[in-house]
Amino acid sequence: MTLDRAILRRLSEIVGPANLLTEAEDLAAYAYDATSRWAQRPEAVVFPTTTDQVAAIVRLAHERRFPVTPRGGGTNVSGGSVPIQGGLVLGLARMNRILELHAENLVAVVEPGVVLMNLNLALAQQGLLFPPDPQSAVGATLGGVVAENAGGPAGLKYGVTKHYVLGLEWVLPDGEVVHLGATTTKNRTGYDLTQLFVGSEGTLGVMTKAILRLIPKPPAARTLAAVFDEVAEAGAVVSKVLAAGILPAKAELLDRWVIQRIEEMMPLGLPTDADALLLFELDGAPEAVDREVERVTAICRASGARNVLVARNADEALRYWTARKAGFAAVFGKARTTLAEDVTVPRSQIPNLIRKCKELERASGITIVIIGHAGDGNLHPSILTDAEDPEHFQRAQELMHAIFNHALALGGVISGEHGVGLEKRPFLALAVSPRVLQVMKDLKRLLDPHGIMNPGKIWE
Amino acid sequence: MLAAPELAKRRDLTRACMKCGFCSYFCPTYQAELQEGLGARGRQMLVRNVIQGQQQLTHQLADRLNTCTLCRACVVNCPAKAPTDQLVLAARADLANAGQYPLGKRVVFRLFLKHRRLLGLGLKWAAWWQRLLPATAGRQGKARHLPHFLEGLTQGRQLPQLASRQLRQLVPPLSRPSGALARLRVGFFSGCSQEFLDAESGAHLVDLLGRQGCEVHFPRAQGCCGSPVVTSGDLELGRALADQNVAAFRDFDLVFSGCASCSSMLKEYLPCLANTPERRQRYAQFQAKIRNVSELLFGELRLDPAQLKVKPEYRGKRVTWHDPCHLVRYQDIRAEPRRLLRGAAGLEYIEMPHADRCCGMAGTLTLYYYDLAKKIGDVKARAIQTSGADIVVTECPGCIVQLTDTAVRHGLDVQVLHLLDLFE
Ligand SMILES: Cc1cc2nc3c(=O)[nH]c(=O)nc-3n(C[C@H](O)[C@H](O)[C@H](O)COP(=O)(O)OP(=O)(O)OC[C@H]3O[C@@H](n4cnc5c(N)ncnc54)[C@H](O)[C@@H]3O)c2cc1C
Numbered sequence: 001m002t003l004d005r006a007i008l009r010r011l012s013e014i015v016g017p018a019n020l021l022t023e024a025e026d027l028a029a030y031a032y033d034a035t036s037r038w039a040q041r042p043e044a045v046v047f048p049t050t051t052d053q054v055a056a057i058v059r060l061a062h063e064r065r066f067p068v069t070p071r072g073g074g075t076n077v078s079g080g081s082v083p084i085q086g087g088l089v090l091g092l093a094r095m096n097r098i099l100e101l102h103a104e105n106l107v108a109v110v111e112p113g114v115v116l117m118n119l120n121l122a123l124a125q126q127g128l129l130f131p132p133d134p135q136s137a138v139g140a141t142l143g144g145v146v147a148e149n150a151g152g153p154a155g156l157k158y159g160v161t162k163h164y165v166l167g168l169e170w171v172l173p174d175g176e177v178v179h180l181g182a183t184t185t186k187n188r189t190g191y192d193l194t195q196l197f198v199g200s201e202g203t204l205g206v207m208t209k210a211i212l213r214l215i216p217k218p219p220a221a222r223t224l225a226a227v228f229d230e231v232a233e234a235g236a237v238v239s240k241v242l243a244a245g246i247l248p249a250k251a252e253l254l255d256r257w258v259i260q261r262i263e264e265m266m267p268l269g270l271p272t273d274a275d276a277l278l279l280f281e282l283d284g285a286p287e288a289v290d291r292e293v294e295r296v297t298a299i300c301r302a303s304g305a306r307n308v309l310v311a312r313n314a315d316e317a318l319r320y321w322t323a324r325k326a327g328f329a330a331v332f333g334k335a336r337t338t339l340a341e342d343v344t345v346p347r348s349q350i351p352n353l354i355r356k357c358k359e360l361e362r363a364s365g366i367t368i369v370i371i372g373h374a375g376d377g378n379l380h381p382s383i384l385t386d387a388e389d390p391e392h393f394q395r396a397q398e399l400m401h402a403i404f405n406h407a408l409a410l411g412g413v414i415s416g417e418h419g420v421g422l423e424k425r426p427f428l429a430l431a432v433s434p435r436v437l438q439v440m441k442d443l444k445r446l447l448d449p450h451g452i453m454n455p456g457k458i459w460e
Numbered sequence: 461m462l463a464a465p466e467l468a469k470r471r472d473l474t475r476a477c478m479k480c481g482f483c484s485y486f487c488p489t490y491q492a493e494l495q496e497g498l499g500a501r502g503r504q505m506l507v508r509n510v511i512q513g514q515q516q517l518t519h520q521l522a523d524r525l526n527t528c529t530l531c532r533a534c535v536v537n538c539p540a541k542a543p544t545d546q547l548v549l550a551a552r553a554d555l556a557n558a559g560q561y562p563l564g565k566r567v568v569f570r571l572f573l574k575h576r577r578l579l580g581l582g583l584k585w586a587a588w589w590q591r592l593l594p595a596t597a598g599r600q601g602k603a604r605h606l607p608h609f610l611e612g613l614t615q616g617r618q619l620p621q622l623a624s625r626q627l628r629q630l631v632p633p634l635s636r637p638s639g640a641l642a643r644l645r646v647g648f649f650s651g652c653s654q655e656f657l658d659a660e661s662g663a664h665l666v667d668l669l670g671r672q673g674c675e676v677h678f679p680r681a682q683g684c685c686g687s688p689v690v691t692s693g694d695l696e697l698g699r700a701l702a703d704q705n706v707a708a709f710r711d712f713d714l715v716f717s718g719c720a721s722c723s724s725m726l727k728e729y730l731p732c733l734a735n736t737p738e739r740r741q742r743y744a745q746f747q748a749k750i751r752n753v754s755e756l757l758f759g760e761l762r763l764d765p766a767q768l769k770v771k772p773e774y775r776g777k778r779v780t781w782h783d784p785c786h787l788v789r790y791q792d793i794r795a796e797p798r799r800l801l802r803g804a805a806g807l808e809y810i811e812m813p814h815a816d817r818c819c820g821m822a823g824t825l826t827l828y829y830y831d832l833a834k835k836i837g838d839v840k841a842r843a844i845q846t847s848g849a850d851i852v853v854t855e856c857p858g859c860i861v862q863l864t865d866t867a868v869r870h871g872l873d874v875q876v877l878h879l880l881d882l883f884e
Contacts, residue, residue, distance in 0.1 A: 021495070025520040028509055029497035034479045047494070074496065075481045093494040113494070117485060138485035138537075265541075329539025332478035 002066040002087050003043040011046050011088070014056045019047040019094065030089045033074045033081045034136075036337055037387060038422050042069065042083040047094040051169060051177055051208040057090060058206060059175025061452045069454050070202040072112060072141030076148055077340060078421030080201050084456040090206065092143045098122055099209065106214040107166065107183045112143025112207050129217040131158035134417070135325050143207050149199030151417045153250035153281070153324070156238075156375030158215075160417065162198045169209035170197055173448035183211050196443075201419050202454035204447050221249065221283040222293050223317035226300035227307040231255050231276035231358070231370060235350035237303045238374050241280075242347075244299060246292050250281040251375030252324050258371050261330035262323045270323065274306065278374060279320055327371045335367075335384035337393065339400050343407035344378040344416030356406045357381045360399055366392070368399065378416035404430060420458045428459055463517060464510050464554035466695075467547070471511055476542035477504045483534035483544070488818045489527050492835035497524050500534030500544045507547045510554070517558040525551050527829050529822035529836070530691060532789040549691065549732065556693030565692055565824070573684045574700065580626055583656045587622035620861050623659035628680065630663040635676040643673035644760055647712035647749075649705070649726060651719035652684055653857030661878050665718045665753065668880055672761050681708035685722040690732050691823050699739070702729045706746045714760065716751045718880060720856035721823075723752040724790035752787060753880065754796040754855065765803025768883040775806040779882070780849035782840070782863060783816035784856035797855060797879055804883070812847035814839075821862030837866035844872060855879045 003011075012020045021027065022044050031041045048054045061068045067087030074081050083089050096113035103126050110119060116130075116137040123130060133152035134140055140150065146168070151160030167181025181187060181194040197204055228234035231253070238251045254262070254277045259270050270277060278300070282292045297308045311317035332338050345353050354370060361368040372379035381403055385396035404414050404427055414431045415424055429437060437459065444451075483500035484490045490499030497506070506524055509515035528548045535545055555561070572579040627650050637643070646669070654662030666676045686701040705726065709715045717723040725732075727750045729743040757763040779801055787793045794816070801809045820826065820836030840863065844852055852863055852874050863876045 021497075023520050025506060025515070025518065025524055026495070026497045028506060028515065029495075029499075029502035029524075032479060032505060034481060036479070073481055073484065074501075091494075091496075096494070115485065136480065136482065139481040265539075326539045329478065329480065332480075333476055333540040336475070338478075 007060065007064055007066065008044060010060055011044065011057065014053050014060070015046050015048050019049065021045040030071065030074075030091070031082065033071075033079065034077045035079045035082070035421075035423060038079045038082045038084065040082055040084050040086065042089040043086050045089040045091050047091045049094050051171070054090070054095075054171050054206050054208050055175050055177050057088070058171050058173065058452075061088065062174045062450060065450050065452060067455045068452055070143065070147065070206050072144030072147075073115065073136075073139040075136045075139040076144060076419065076421065077342075078148075078201075078415070078419040078423045080148065080419055080421040080454070080457065081144075082422060084422060092141065092206075095208070096141075101126065101128075102183075103128060105183060106216070108212045108214055110142050110210055110212060112141060112146075112210070114142045116140045116142065116145055123214065124217065127217050128214045130164060130212055130214055132161045132164060135328065142210055142212075146198055146207050146210055147200060147202050148419045149417070151373075151376075151378070153252050153373055153375065155373060155378065155417075156251055157247050157249045157283075162195060164213045165194055165198050165210055166213050167211035168194050168197055168207055171206040171208055173205050173450075173453045177208070181211060185213060199419070201421060201457055203444060203457055205453060218249070218283040220286040220289045221281055221317070222289050223279065223281050223311040223320050224293060224297060225270075225309045225311075225320055226278045226280070226297075226305040227271050227274045227309070228276040228278065228304060229274065229306055230304065232351040232354045233304050234276040234278045235354050235374055237278055237300055237305075238350070239348055240299050240303055241296055244295060246282070246295060248280045248292075248296065248375065249283040250279070251373070252279040253277070253370065253372055253374035253379070254279070254324065254327055255370040257367065257369045258327050258330055261334060262326055265326060265330060266323065268319055268323050271307070278305075279324055281317070281321075331369050331371065331382045331384070336386035336388060337396075339383040339385060339396055340418075341381045341383070341400060341403055342378070342415045342418040343381065343403060343412055344376070345407050345410045345412030347375075347377045349410040349412065350374055350377055350379065352410055353379060353381075353407060353412070357403060360402055364395060364399055366396055366399060373416075376416070377412065401427075422457060425458065425460045463558060464551070465557075466550040466553040467507060467511050470547060470550050473543050473547055474504065474508050474511060476540045477501065477538075477544070478540060479505070480539065483538055483542075486533040486537040488529055488531060488533065488820065488836045488839075489832060491839070492832055498527055500528075500538075503528055503548055504542065504544055507551050510551065517555050517560060519560055521551075522555045522560040525555065527825060527832055529785070529818045529820065529825055531785040531818035531822065533785075533816075533818065536789055546731070549693075552691065552693030553695050554693070561693060562828075566694070569689050569692070569694060569697055573689060574697065576683045579652075580628070580656065583622055584626065587624050620657050620864075623656055625659060627655040627659040627662045627678075630659055631666050631678050633678055633680060635666050635670050635678070637673045637675055638671050639673050641673070642675035644714065645675045645712065646677070646756070647709045647715040648676050648678045649682060649685070649709070649715055649717040649722055650678065651717055651722035651857070653719055658857065658878070661881050662718065665880055668883065669716075669756075672757070672763065674761070677712065679708045683708075685717075685719075685725040686729075686733075687721050687725040688823055690725065695733060695735075699733050699735070702733050702743065703739075706742050709746070709749065713749055714751060714756070715749045716753050716756045718753045718855065718878065720752060720784035720786040720791070721858055723750055724786040726750045727791065752791055752793055752855070754793060754800065755791075758796045758799070763800075765800045766805060768800070768804055770804055770806040770882055771884050774851065774877075774882050776808075777850040778808045778810055778848060779851045779853050780810050780812045780844065780847040781815055782812070782819060782852055782854040782859060784854055784859045785816075785818050785822075787855055788816045797853070800879065801853060807882070810847045810849050812843045812849065814843055817843070819859050819862045819866065821856075821858040823858065826862060833862065834866075834869070837862060837869070841866050841870040841872060844874060845870070849874060851875045851877055851882070853877055853879050853882060
């Protein structure tokens with residue numbers, strides 16, 4: 001026990017008894033996130049409602065040296081919000097106000113507990129858009145989105161979260177509150193600490209506010225789905241589209257296995273005998289979008305697409321994207337354990353990576369499903385296994401290792417958007433040099449000398 | 461040996477949840493408290509812990525599971541359709557067996573629900589006493605399952621009015637159609653609410669169907685549908701009630717109810733209660749006979765909404781529809797009531813935002829966790845206010861109790877009515 005009675009009493013004073021949980025049944029509900037392999041109960045959960053409260057809690061932790069794990073929606077898939085060393089879970093869900101929306105400056109100021117979907121809905125009313133679109137918008141909070149530097153299909157054209165964070169209100173691991181960045185798009189004042197904290201996975205302090213950059217919502221968007229008989233072929237098409245001078249908003253890939261599972265879950269009339277489906281969204285001015293839809297259709301046909309289905313209206317488009325969203329569920333629902341990888345390679349190497357996965361699948365007899373953001377090279381090869389079957393699980397992990405090595409050899413990275421958390425700790429050293437790793441650790445020690453913030457994450 | 465046999469039987473159902481947490485957005489209790497243990501994913505995991513022997517059947521666990529409204533919003537919005545509702549029900553059965561079954565509930569259920577006549581008499585007596593209670597300035601008073609009501613007597617909320625003349629006094633065992641020929645012979649399952657609380661509404665329903673050409677039978681042997689009992693985990697009593705109702709309606713091919721909760725419970729004897737091959741067969745046959753009243757009107761009776769006449773006092777009013785969970789998610793009935801409200805001459809229909817969100821009544825939840833029920837109701841109050849409607853229409857007496865309470869608490873100038881009470 002690291003949280004003694006005095007600490008609990010103090011926590012209760014800071015947030016009020018209604019915002020402190022200590023019963024075993026409540027703690028059990030904070031032992032997990034969206035990963036399947038990790039579980040650890042915290043000793044208490046607090047829900048601060050103001051920045052001052054967050055600061056007081058973190059200061060207490062700094063003084064009394066207990067672990068603090070920030071948590072938003074608990075939807076991350078790398079073990080990030082599992083309090084692996086016990087201690088305190090800092091739940092930000094109740095700090096959930098959208099504080100400011102400036103249409104003229106294209107800026108929003110939000111608290112960390114705002115659920116991405118609710119931000120999207122509020123922005124849509126004013127014709128605005130926060131482009132990063134992790135597929136978990138109904139569960140993910142802005143705190144988690146920033147701390148994981150989340151991204152989604154729109155990454156191809158619009159980039160990821162880090163491209164949309166102008167500033168932060170941040171509680172440092174000693175409990176001091178700092179304000180970083182500004183509401184301006186351009187800002188050159190010393191080191192860009194804002195960007196250091198984006199993607200810091202709760203290990204360098206706590207986000208209590210974010211200043212977000214917005215864009216005007218593109219007036220038109222259309223969707224098309226190209227059906228391929230060869231998944232690697234589909235993977236190569238995106239580069240051809242880009243070479244033709246077209247930058248789609250999204251380009252997503254679903255392989256045969258996923259198409260079939262989606263059809264079982266929600267019949268959409270997808271061709272279940274196809275090897276792959278490539279989904280494009282094109283957005284911009286209506287005339288331009290129409291022209292681009294025609295050209296992308298032609299490019300897909302010329303590149304071996306068996307068929308190209310153009311969504312006739314927004315409803316039909318929504319159905320395709322709903323299917324894409326369901327992809328993850330399709331994968332996870334079918335296996336006892338899924339190793340959902342997040343490797344990312346340069347776009348031109350996508351066909352190579354896909355071929356390698358297929359090869360590994362054939363050689364091992366273990367299913368590897370491919371679903372992912374073909375547009376930005378971020379694939380999610382998912383290995384279907386069963387953690388309770390040691391032999392199978394061991395082989396699955398070896399496959400994962402092989403995929404990592406291959407992605408790195410192709411000039412890629414081991415995680416595109418899910419973060420390192422607990423899942424990828426053992427592989428970090430594969431991906432960065434010892435010196436770089438040391439710099440990261442030095443930074444961590446400088447900011448968090450007692451190692452209280454989300455300990456046990458990122459490296460072992 | 462696992463002390464949770466009902467859950468153990470459903471171990472496979474726990475595999476669907478992959479913990480993505482998307483359900484939180486749709487779970488009314490999560491949204492009210494923003495606390496994982498009071499959300500669908502939290503409940504899934506707690507149940508999993510029980511099955512894995514890591515969690516005892518404590519009363520703290522009971523609180524987490526009994527606060528589930530069983531609205532099924534998590535299930536329909538789940539990418540993997542994880543059946544959280546079924547797991548919660550099974551867990552409640554195990555909890556009840558392990559002694560987590562409030563004494564008050566148990567006594568009321570076992571005494572009154574099993575013995576319908578006793579319940580009728582008790583409520584007559586209560587109705588007499590209720591006249592001594594100060595009346596609310598409100599204009600409505602309808603509720604459903606009486607046991608809820610009895611337990612709620614002390615809670616100081618808007619109480620439904622008990623009928624001074626109960627349905628058995630108002631409706632004979634057989635009501636002949638008003639026209640020459642009977643188009644349809646149907647059994648009427650009244651449910652506790654229309655029998656003891658708003659008996660006039662029940663009588664009106666029988667009359668209305670008579671004018672649509674139905675020969676309506678009201679078998680006296682029927683009892684409580686079992687919903688409050690099954691959702692409290694008392695499967696044994698649930699089976700006794702189910703068997704009684706199945707027998708009471710043996711002679712009918714069609715059975716209808718004007719209560720969304722009752723009709724959905726009657727349709728679910730099979731999945732919830734069938735524990736022998738023999739019951740499986742009987743409950744399956746029974747299930748096929750059950751119609752919610754709007755299903756009957758639009759299905760077998762092919763009603764043209766323009767045929768129904770709006771009562772004079774409601775003509776020209778703006779109405780909005782609240783989807784009872786037991787209608788929209790348990791029976792997939794969404795379009796029919798709206799067709800009726802849109803198609804009837806003399807009403808202006810407005811859709812409220814998120815009309816299908818749970819109102820917070822949720823059976824006994826509102827009695828044991830009134831604060832939570834109020835928070836859920838607050839969301840509904842805002843939606844009703846946004847709609848600007850004069851009348852909130854729904855089809856579940858439970859919802860009516862909660863919506864009425866919500867409206868009074870928020871000082872909303874709206875009336876809450878059962879769908880068919882709008883019409884002559
Ligand atoms: C089905 C599914 C699909 C997904 N799709 C995508 C996708 O397309 N793209 C993508 O990028 N991700 C995706 N994710 C992963 C996940 O949704 C994102 O990582 C998301 O940003 C996490 O947000 P959260 O609020 O749930 O954070 P949590 O899971 O609660 O926390 C994530 C990390 O952030 C830290 N943290 C949380 N709040 C704060 C704060 N206020 N200050 C400091 N640190 C904090 C935590 O300590 C933890 O390390 C998906 C997940 C699922 C289950």
